[in-house]
Structure formats: C-alpha cells, structure tokens
Amino acid sequence: MIEILYIILQVLIFLILFSSIPINKIIKVSNSKYPSLSENIAFNFVLHSNFILILCILNLDINKISIIYLTSIPLIYIFFLRNNFQNIKIFKKNSFYEFMLIFLVSLFIFIDMSNKLILSWDAEKFWLSKSLNFYNEFTIENLKNISRPHYPFLGPLISSLYWKLSFINEEYSRRLIFGFIYCSSVLLLINNLELSKLYKIIFFSLLLLVTYDYFLILSGNQEILIFSIICIVMNSFYKIKNNKNENLLLHLIIIILSCNLLMWIKQEGIFYSFFLIFTLFFIIKLTYKQKLLYLSIILGFFIFKLLIFKLYNLEISLNKSVVSSLALNDLFLKITFDRFLLVLKYFFFAPFQSYFLLLGIILYFLNKIGKTKINYLNFYILINFLFIFIVYLLIDNQEYNLKTGIDRLIFNVSPLIIILLVEIINKKIKNYFL
Amino acid sequence: MLEKYWKKKLNKSLIGYLIVIILTLIFLQKCNLFRNTYSIIFKSHNTRFINAYNKVFFSGFCEKQSHGYIAFVKEEYKNFLPKEKIPKIINFDKGRKVPSWIFLKTNPKIDNELMILLNTNLKSDKLDISNYQIINNYQNRCLFLKKND
Structure with a gap:
C-alpha cells in the first residue's frame, strides 16, 4: 500500500x-x-x-x-x-x-x-x-x-x-x-x-x-x-x-x-x-x-x-564489440552488394515494425508536397540516415545486429518526427490565417 | 457560475474532449493501470517480480533462466544469506545466462558454502548432493543447498 x-x-x-x-x-x-x-x-x-x-x-x-x-x-x-522572494514568477500563467x-x-x-x-x-x-x-x-x-x-x-x-x-x-x-x-x-x-x-x-x-x-x-x-x-x-x-x-x-x-x-x-x-x-x-x-x-x-x-x-x-x-577492426582495408572489404542489400531490406521493413517511423515517413512526404522548406530537418534526417546505414554496412554479425538493434537506433533520432509534425501543423495554421 | 463555464467549454469543443477521453482510456489500457495499481497495493515487489518473469519466454519460476526461483531465495532467506557474497548458481539448462544481478551486488564474491541448482531435471547423470543440506527444494527441479560442516 x-x-x-x-x-x-x-x-x-x-x-x-x-x-x-x-x-x-x-x-x-x-x-x-x-x-x-x-x-x-x-x-x-x-x-x-x-x-x-x-x-x-x-x-x-x-x-x-x-x-x-x-x-x-x-x-x-x-x-x-x-532579493526577489516576493516576485517569484517562474512559469507562465x-x-x-x-x-x-x-x-x-x-x-x-x-x-x-x-x-x-x-x-x-x-x-x-x-x-x-x-x-x-x-x-x-x-x-x-x-x-x-x-x-x-x-x-x-x-x-x-x-x-x-x-x-x-x-x-x-x-x-x-x-x-x-x-x-x-x-x-x-x-x-x-x-x-x-x-x-x-x-x-x-x-x-x-x-x-x-x-x-x-x-x-x-x-x-x-x-x-x-x-x-x-x-x-x-x-x-x-x-x-x-x-x-x-x-x-x-x-x-x-x-x-x-x-x-x-x-x-x-x-x-x-x-x-x-x-x-x-x-x-x-x-x-x-x-x-x-x-x-x-x-x-x-x-x-x-x-x-x-x-x-x-x-x-x-x-x-x-569506439568499435569494440561492434566492429572488430577499424583498418580501412578491412572496412572496404565489408562494402559488398549482399551486405548493402541486407541493410536496405531491414530499412524497407522498419516502418512496418515501428508505426512511429511510418508516421515520420508520411509526414516527410506531406512536407515535400506542401513544399515547406525545413532545411535543418532535411539535413538532420539525411545525416542520421546515412550514419545508421553506414554503421550497419560495416558492423560485425550484421544480420543479428540489424534484427536486434535497428529499432533502437531509429528510436534515438525519432524526435525529428515530432518536430516535423510541429513544423507542418504550424505552417498550415499560418497559411490558413494569412 | 462554474456550471455555466463548463457548459460553455463543452459546447465549444465537445468532440475534442471526447477524443481526449478516448485516447486517455486507450493509454490507460495499454499501461494496464487499474490491474497494476491493484498489484502494487496488494502484492509485494518480490511477488510482482516473480510474476513478471514467469510471463517471459526466456525465463520462469524454475525453468530456463529461473529468475523467479533466484528472487524467491533472495527474499525468503535474506537474513540467512551473507551480506557481501552470493551463493554459487549452477543452471543445468546449458547456454542460459545466470542472473546473479538479482542479488544487486557489485562484483560479488561467490560463497561456495551455499549453492543454487536450477533445472536439475535436465541433468543427464545423477546428482550427488550428499555433502549438502537441502534448505529449499522446488519440485526436485530447483534446489537451494548448504554445504555440510
């Protein structure tokens, strides 16, 4: 109790x-x-x-x-x-x-x-x-x-x-x-x-x-x-x-x-x-x-x-328990067509596992149709997408790590989906009233 | 006056309030609020812990990783267990992790006088525990033992 x-x-x-x-x-x-x-x-x-x-x-x-x-x-x-105990205005009303x-x-x-x-x-x-x-x-x-x-x-x-x-x-x-x-x-x-x-x-x-x-x-x-x-x-x-x-x-x-x-x-x-x-x-x-x-x-x-x-x-x-060697030769050897396709496959299926990511993709395309310029978000989406892609391209135990870790890595950067929603809605409201 | 205020608010955005109520109820169902509140009030933490791990596929009370049995021993014999050491834990279900973290100690020393045997039914040959006193026996599958002096 x-x-x-x-x-x-x-x-x-x-x-x-x-x-x-x-x-x-x-x-x-x-x-x-x-x-x-x-x-x-x-x-x-x-x-x-x-x-x-x-x-x-x-x-x-x-x-x-x-x-x-x-x-x-x-x-x-x-x-x-x-000096100001009487006037404590910490928050908005x-x-x-x-x-x-x-x-x-x-x-x-x-x-x-x-x-x-x-x-x-x-x-x-x-x-x-x-x-x-x-x-x-x-x-x-x-x-x-x-x-x-x-x-x-x-x-x-x-x-x-x-x-x-x-x-x-x-x-x-x-x-x-x-x-x-x-x-x-x-x-x-x-x-x-x-x-x-x-x-x-x-x-x-x-x-x-x-x-x-x-x-x-x-x-x-x-x-x-x-x-x-x-x-x-x-x-x-x-x-x-x-x-x-x-x-x-x-x-x-x-x-x-x-x-x-x-x-x-x-x-x-x-x-x-x-x-x-x-x-x-x-x-x-x-x-x-x-x-x-x-x-x-x-x-x-x-x-x-x-x-x-x-x-x-x-x-x-930086790499222990993720990538066995950071030597350029070893990393280049990992860039193969099969590994590339495997990552692409998991990226394709990820929105069907995470509805939040699906929402993000829909919002992104709505934003493109609406031609709203949000350069900083476009840059942030691109750089994170590339980062996650490259990490999974070069990682050891690729399929196991893709299965168990991709949803968590995507969740890390998903605040941009919320801010994208905010940008689109606020832009729509401004256009409606202007 | 308060009634008029609420009537005015409701008339203005009744649908909005209904949507909020429906979403709240869905969220409460997702969190299982009422059942969980009942559990917190009427069940101890240890019981809830054991019940939670009974429902997962990789554990149970006395199967697979057996989080439940270890938690039971930790709670039931907390005055009997040494403060800085934890019992030796052997799981005969090979390949399973041993969740010694349940004792919440940092780099604990193993006390060889005390032993927890898990999934003894999966041991291929006969178990020799003649040197040990059985402190707890769960269905001859999980045992808590103390070495004879």
Whole structure:
C-alpha cells in the first residue's frame, strides 16, 4: 500500500526538483517568452546532469554526490532569489495543465514500470552493473572492473543517484527518472504547436500511444535518455529558428550542454553531438569563426571525455564489440552488394515494425508536397540516415545486429518526427490565417 | 457560475474532449493501470517480480533462466544469506545466462558454502548432493543447498 504513495511522492519530487532552478533568474529571458514548465524541467535536467557528471568525475562516491547535490540546489535557489522572494514568477500563467499532464502521465508510466519489472538483455549484461557500481558506493575508478568498461556511464550514474535518493528501495526506482524525462521531453516539443491546449493534449496523447513501449524504452536501455535529450535540443532548434534572437543565449547553452551529455550516454552519442552542431549551422547565420568555436567546444568535450577515461584506466574504444577492426582495408572489404542489400531490406521493413517511423515517413512526404522548406530537418534526417546505414554496412554479425538493434537506433533520432509534425501543423495554421 | 463555464467549454469543443477521453482510456489500457495499481497495493515487489518473469519466454519460476526461483531465495532467506557474497548458481539448462544481478551486488564474491541448482531435471547423470543440506527444494527441479560442516 505504501509503495503506491511513494510512487506518487516520487513524481512530485521530480517535478519540484526539476523546477528548482528558474531559468529566467539565471539568464535574462524575454518577458513575453517566459519559460513553460516543461522548458524549465528540460533546462534543469540538462544542468543537473552535467553537475552530477562533474561530481562523479571528481571520484566522489554516491553518498557524497547526493549530499553536495541536495545542498547545492536550495543554495542556488536562495542565491538567485535573494532579493526577489516576493516576485517569484517562474512559469507562465497557464502551467497548471502542463503540471497535471506531466504528473498524471508520469504516474501512469511509473505504475506500469513497477509491475513490468523486466530488464532488457543489455541492461542485465552491463547497464545495471554500472548502476550498481555507483549505488553500492563505488566510484568511477571501479568502473574498470565492471563489464564493458569502454562504454560511457551517464545513464547508470543518474539512475543510481535517484535510486539512492528515492523512498523506493527496489531496482525499478532507478529507471523512473527516464520515464519522467521522456514524458516531459515529448510535451516540450508538443507545446510548440500553435493550437489550443485541448489540441495539444490530443497530439501529446497520440504521440505517447505511438511511442510508449516499456520493453523498448524503459527496460533499462539508454536510448530513452538519448531520445529525451535530442527532444530538448530539437526544441531549442525550433525556438531559435522561429523566434530569431529571443533567448538565443539560453538555447545555445542548452544545446552545448546537451551535446556534452550525449557523449557520456552511449558510444554513438559522440556522433549525435557533432550532427546536432552541424544542424545548428543551418538554423542561425554564423561566421566562420563562430562555427569553428562551436565545433571546438564539442571537440573539447570529446577530448575531455577521452582524458577522463585515460585517467581512470577505462578502456578507450569506439568499435569494440561492434566492429572488430577499424583498418580501412578491412572496412572496404565489408562494402559488398549482399551486405548493402541486407541493410536496405531491414530499412524497407522498419516502418512496418515501428508505426512511429511510418508516421515520420508520411509526414516527410506531406512536407515535400506542401513544399515547406525545413532545411535543418532535411539535413538532420539525411545525416542520421546515412550514419545508421553506414554503421550497419560495416558492423560485425550484421544480420543479428540489424534484427536486434535497428529499432533502437531509429528510436534515438525519432524526435525529428515530432518536430516535423510541429513544423507542418504550424505552417498550415499560418497559411490558413494569412 | 462554474456550471455555466463548463457548459460553455463543452459546447465549444465537445468532440475534442471526447477524443481526449478516448485516447486517455486507450493509454490507460495499454499501461494496464487499474490491474497494476491493484498489484502494487496488494502484492509485494518480490511477488510482482516473480510474476513478471514467469510471463517471459526466456525465463520462469524454475525453468530456463529461473529468475523467479533466484528472487524467491533472495527474499525468503535474506537474513540467512551473507551480506557481501552470493551463493554459487549452477543452471543445468546449458547456454542460459545466470542472473546473479538479482542479488544487486557489485562484483560479488561467490560463497561456495551455499549453492543454487536450477533445472536439475535436465541433468543427464545423477546428482550427488550428499555433502549438502537441502534448505529449499522446488519440485526436485530447483534446489537451494548448504554445504555440510
């Protein structure tokens, strides 16, 4: 009986925790564009995750990280609001509907997770052991003794921290944060629709129905975290493109920090970070020097990650357990007509397995018919499609990996389907009224 | 006044509200909300864990990977099991993973005094457990043993 109360409490704790640092108090935001609740949650999540990562890199165990984390949040809050306690205008006026949506949907998802309880193959093999490393009070130094030491560990780190802080002591409580952030990130994108709240709720519900699959996203895999962070970045892309220079600094900070997080979640996160930065160049006009600056920042994050891995004797490998050799000769030998056809076959059948991808393809063709120019999305679709294609062309155990992994890789980049929907609908509304 | 407000809202977008209600009900059915809520209230976590793994094709209570039996031993004998070690687990269904992660320990040491045998019915020759005391026996297929002193 008490567990259900703890689950309800957990949702409330996440809502409070990820609204704790008001964006508008840290960075000057335009008065007409106060952040919504989901934007605040996204910003806080990115900020908190980077902070937790830094604490972990300092070789602190989970107890010390928890103490520093919990004491710093009220301190930051007090620091930024010290002169302004009476005028706390954190959200837009009508955030109640967002609060209720996130609260109820997160609650339903948490209740589902507390019954399904099954871990995926990857989670059993290595993600859980990394999480247990932190939960059992070992530090980053001990990761070299855990399976797949060359894999990044941000997801297990975050999940173990919230597991430690949770009132629920069971293993599934570490995955609740993923459910919460998934729900908030989908709502974050849907909020960009220029429709009434009722229609936003309809679209939000439809997207949840199409994307929610416990075994794909909440059974311990890290794809849900990549999906959520890419949703956050896509939201920033959309805002920058449509609001010109309003809150530009805020969105650039979110993009840069999110790119850093992606590198620490999965190996392919490094590629996603670079793809997102290249996509940014299609959205705002940057000088050559500015482009070089952003690329240098991302490269700097990547080098920093390599140094940390070297410092703690964690294996540095991009290809291990995926491609046996990165030598050019060996890679060229893999580019055969049979392998090419096999990948093409799985790409052809993928939309019939994932209705979300089918929706994306339909939207893409509708966009082409409607002749809406969304260059940044076209570029992002192309670069990700090419990346997934090339990975599966060169991978070892090609058919096995295609069977078991393609839906997850596609899910990683599927926030672009949501933003494509937003672009098409908003364009249609503008054309209707003009 | 509240009644008038809601009447006005409903008249304006009745179809929209109906769509929201239908989608919500579909989502609730997908999540199995009412049954799951009942389970959380009336069943313990361990029972739910065992039931969840009984339904998957690669496991069961005492078959294939036998997550259920291991979880049962962990819960039933939690005061008996050593804190830093886990029992040795042998699964006679060859090729199956051993889910020792259920004990939630990091790089645990194996306690050779305690042993969990799974799917003993699949062992081709006779099992010699004369040096062991049977602490738990599930249908002569899964056994929890302690070495005699």
